Amino acid sequence: xxxxxxxxxxxxxxxxxxxxxxxxxxxxxxxxxxxxxxxxxxxxxxxxxxxxxxxxxxxxxxxxxxxxxxxxxxx
Numbered sequence: 001x002x003x004x005x006x007x008x009x010x011x012x013x014x015x016x017x018x019x020x021x022x023x024x025x026x027x028x029x030x031x032x033x034x035x036x037x038x039x040x041x042x043x044x045x046x047x048x049x050x051x052x053x054x055x056x057x058x059x060x061x062x063x064x065x066x067x068x069x070x071x072x073x074x075x
Contacts, residue, residue: 026032045067052065 022033022037023030026036048065048067055065
């Protein structure tokens with residue numbers, strides 16, 4: 001199964017393919033790209049856990065951040 005190609009609009013109509021941009025950042029080195037993305041994911045999960053532990057229930061009206069994302073077909 002292949003991941004859907006994501007594109008992001010950067011400035012006034014300029015569209016960038018995120019996958020190609022990530023690979024280009026690492027000069028085409030796929031292992032370095034994956035390692036960087038995994039490190040970024042780990043950092044963001046730590047930040048989310050910290051935010052979830054420090055925010056009050058009233059702050060978000062009962063909503064709590066989740067470390068796992070829901071898939072489109074999950075209810």
